[in-house]
Amino acid sequence: xxxxxxxxxxxxxxxxxxxxxxxxxxxxxxxxxxxxxxxxxxxxxxxxxxxxxxxxxxxxxxxxxxxxxxxxxxxxxxxxxxxxxxxxxxxxxxxxxxxxxxxxxxxxxxxxxxxxxxxxxxxxxxxxxxxxxxxxxxxxxxxxxxxxxxxxxxxxxxxxxxxxxxxxxxxxxxxxxxxxxxxxxxxxxxxxxxxxxxxxxxxxxxxxxxxxxxxxxxxxxxxxxxxxxxxxxxxxxxxxxxxxxxxxxx
Amino acid sequence: xxxxxxxxxxxxxxxxxxxxxxxxxxxxxxxxxxxxxxxxxxxxxxxxxxxxxxxxxxxxxxxxxxxxxxxxxxxxxxxxxxxxxxxxxxxxxxxxxxxxxxxxxxxxxxxxxxxxxxxxxxxxxxxxxxxxxxxxxxxxxxxxxxxxxxxxxxxxxxxxxxxxxxxxxxxxxxxxxxxxxxxxxxxxxxxxxxxxxxxxxxxxxxxxxxxxxxxxxxxxxxxxxxxxxxxxxxxxxxxxxxxxxxxxxxxxxxxxxxxxxxxxxxxxxxxxxxxxxxxxxxxxxxxxxxxxxxxxxxxxxxxxxxxxxxxxxxxxxxxxxxxxxxxxxxxxxxxxxxxxxxxxxxxxxxxxxxxxxxxxxxxxxxxxxxxxxxxxxxxxxxxxxxxxxxxxxxxxxxxxxxxxxxxxxxxxxxxxxxxxxxxxxxxxxxxxxxxxxxxxxxxxxxxxxxxxxxxxxxxxxxxxxxxxxxxxxxxxxxxxxxxxxxxx
Numbered sequence: 001x002x003x004x005x006x007x008x009x010x011x012x013x014x015x016x017x018x019x020x021x022x023x024x025x026x027x028x029x030x031x032x033x034x035x036x037x038x039x040x041x042x043x044x045x046x047x048x049x050x051x052x053x054x055x056x057x058x059x060x061x062x063x064x065x066x067x068x069x070x071x072x073x074x075x076x077x078x079x080x081x082x083x084x085x086x087x088x089x090x091x092x093x094x095x096x097x098x099x100x101x102x103x104x105x106x107x108x109x110x111x112x113x114x115x116x117x118x119x120x121x122x123x124x125x126x127x128x129x130x131x132x133x134x135x136x137x138x139x140x141x142x143x144x145x146x147x148x149x150x151x152x153x154x155x156x157x158x159x160x161x162x163x164x165x166x167x168x169x170x171x172x173x174x175x176x177x178x179x180x181x182x183x184x185x186x187x188x189x190x191x192x193x194x195x196x197x198x199x200x201x202x203x204x205x206x207x208x209x210x211x212x213x214x215x216x217x218x219x220x221x222x223x224x225x226x227x228x229x230x231x232x233x234x235x236x237x238x239x240x241x242x243x244x245x246x247x248x249x250x
Numbered sequence: 251x252x253x254x255x256x257x258x259x260x261x262x263x264x265x266x267x268x269x270x271x272x273x274x275x276x277x278x279x280x281x282x283x284x285x286x287x288x289x290x291x292x293x294x295x296x297x298x299x300x301x302x303x304x305x306x307x308x309x310x311x312x313x314x315x316x317x318x319x320x321x322x323x324x325x326x327x328x329x330x331x332x333x334x335x336x337x338x339x340x341x342x343x344x345x346x347x348x349x350x351x352x353x354x355x356x357x358x359x360x361x362x363x364x365x366x367x368x369x370x371x372x373x374x375x376x377x378x379x380x381x382x383x384x385x386x387x388x389x390x391x392x393x394x395x396x397x398x399x400x401x402x403x404x405x406x407x408x409x410x411x412x413x414x415x416x417x418x419x420x421x422x423x424x425x426x427x428x429x430x431x432x433x434x435x436x437x438x439x440x441x442x443x444x445x446x447x448x449x450x451x452x453x454x455x456x457x458x459x460x461x462x463x464x465x466x467x468x469x470x471x472x473x474x475x476x477x478x479x480x481x482x483x484x485x486x487x488x489x490x491x492x493x494x495x496x497x498x499x500x501x502x503x504x505x506x507x508x509x510x511x512x513x514x515x516x517x518x519x520x521x522x523x524x525x526x527x528x529x530x531x532x533x534x535x536x537x538x539x540x541x542x543x544x545x546x547x548x549x550x551x552x553x554x555x556x557x558x559x560x561x562x563x564x565x566x567x568x569x570x571x572x573x574x575x576x577x578x579x580x581x582x583x584x585x586x587x588x589x590x591x592x593x594x595x596x597x598x599x600x601x602x603x604x605x606x607x608x609x610x611x612x613x614x615x616x617x618x619x620x621x622x623x624x625x626x627x628x629x630x631x632x633x634x635x636x637x638x639x640x641x642x643x644x645x646x647x648x649x650x651x652x653x654x655x656x657x658x659x660x661x662x663x664x665x666x667x668x669x670x671x672x673x674x675x676x677x678x679x680x681x682x683x684x685x686x687x688x689x690x691x692x693x694x695x696x697x698x699x700x701x702x703x704x705x706x707x708x709x710x711x712x713x714x715x716x717x718x719x720x721x722x723x724x725x726x727x728x729x730x731x732x733x734x735x736x737x738x
Contacts, residue, residue: 087645
């Protein structure tokens with residue numbers, strides 16, 4: 001049996017009066033890639049953000065790399081517990097959120113220096129190695145606004161990897177990109193999958209998800225409508241919701 | 251009709267004002283034609299000269315009001331009081347805003363060269379007032395190396411300036427120097443006995459330390475209006491002869507033995523007028539420029555740090571801190587900085603006795619902190635929430651996210667505004683002269699009194715301000731170009 005990195009049970013969140021997640025369970029094993037698909041507004045992004053408590057949850061439990069998140073935690077009182085979880089989980093946002101006042105290299109080196117306490121040189125060489133890994137070695141000294149969207153997202157991935165996360169969460173990493181640029185980002189994600197990086201990827205790219213992910217869940221209306229191997233769920237969907245999502249039924 | 255309503259009526263008819271200047275070669279005819287004698291004074295001089303009636307603040311009273319009314323009656327016209335800053339009465343007369351100056355204006359040689367005086371209507375002595383417990387002080391020589399206060403531009407100012415080794419502190423009101431003497435911010439005050447009796451010696455902690463000099467008050471008239479001068483002078487002579495002047499002075503408890511020999515009182519010696527700036531005055535200007543720069547830099551530093559604290563309190567503090575910071579910003583933005591300086595320096599003196607320089611720095615710093623807080627707030631609001639989330643998601647603490655990620659970006663947004671505020675502050679330092687700090691503008695007004703003109707000191711003063719603010723303006727524009735927030 002493979003080691004479980006991420007375990008979620010009965011996750012519920014609420015935004016204002018509306019319930020966004022209505023009891024989500026999932027498990028991700030080490031080295032596994034889980035694809036999360038579903039129609040817009042089904043709670044995919046909320047689920048991902050709840051995993052490192054950027055969005056608080058009301059009920060349920062998240063266990064990640066040996067740390068536990070519980071409902072009702074608070075940024076002030078539970079700062080240490082939240083930081084302990086967050087430094088073990090990498091997050092890649094849909095719209096990158098690179099730090100505009102720092103170069104590509106410094107974007108990557110900042111957290112290892114401030115959070116892990118690496119020295120300046122050590123952090124810089126880590127940043128340069130990661131930039132090379134995502135194919136951006138020549139752009140180390142560029143500022144985010146000097147980079148294309150695809151390049152920015154690759155820097156964002158490198159930034160998350162710099163913390164050597166137990167799991168990497170990617171929130172629709174290509175949906176803010178020009179279609180011409182999605183390929184370079186997807187290639188990087190595929191490389192990571194091949195290298196055994198544990199990942200949860202929220203995506204609309206069904207073909208990509210089938211190729212890269214081992215398992216998939218379909219999120220509909222805040223519930224897991226279907227789960228199983230990516231090939232099964234995305235190739236031979238059983239539920240009506242998944243078939244509608246994949247355009248297999250009128 | 252009160253004198254005050256006459257002022258309002260008069261100021262409401264610009265045509266009359268224009269005509270007055272046009273025919274200034276015959277002032278008497280103008281006064282007779284308009285039926286109004288416009289006399290200038292400063293209500294800030296207070297009791298007993300010209301002041302608002304405490305029982306009826308719409309009315310002005312004072313012994314000079316009664317003299318003006320009597321003179322006007324004898325000229326067959328009405329008297330109309332025109333409020334003017336005391337130190338600017340002579341320029342106001344020269345501009346044609348008023349017909350005569352009648353407000354404790356001492357006869358001095360430099361003034362004689364600039365305007366015509368009637369015979370004196372009051373003789374005074376300049377009185378030194380000190381704290382009662384300073385038993386050793388009997389005159390100005392005993393105060394060598396100490397701080398002595400007086401009214402800027404007054405004859406007492408000349409007396410104090412002529413005594414060697416004194417640290418002279420200039421005021422614009424009559425209460426403040428005695429307040430500061432009590433507080434220990436000054437060691438002596440030299441002012442006319444009329445003022446000393448009413449504002450200084452009524453304080454039990456203060457005592458009379460003797461006479462420093464003598465002088466007389468007379469009515470000032472434009473030198474080009476001999477007919478008006480003669481008419482006013484004759485009327486004043488008649489008042490002296492028929493006892494009306496004495497009756498007025500008696501009523502105000504101002505009559506004393508000195509007044510009897512008024513006609514024989516000679517003008518006191520005073521420094522002769524100079525046409526241009528001396529090297530010593532230039533040096534004073536440069537020193538005052540230094541004061542302006544130092545106050546600006548210190549108070550801006552205070553404002554930048556205080557503003558940051560305020561904006562962080564408003565954004566990240568608890569309910570109480572947010573409320574306090576919000577109230578602070580509204581209070582300091584919503585009231586004049588001049589008022590804040592007065593309250594800080596004079597109002598709070600019994601609680602915290604700041605010296606003038608410290609009060610200037612703190613006062614301006616506290617005021618500008620409110621503006622800087624708003625600039626930071628705009629800057630912080632311009633940073634997308636995703637920046638904080640990205641930092642937190644990397645495991646940074648909230649403090650690190652703020653200090654390393656959010657603030658540097660917010661600062662870029664705020665920096666051009668901060669540079670602009672610094673220029674504004676540089677000029678607002680001119681306000682601290684009200685709490686006796688001699689900075690660039692104050693130095694200009696002091697020098698103007700001696701040089702007998704505002705043009706040369708004014709231009710020099712403007713040039714010095716520009717020399718400071720122009721490079722700052724260039725810097726601000728460069729920052730704006732270079733630090734335009736880059737797209738996230």
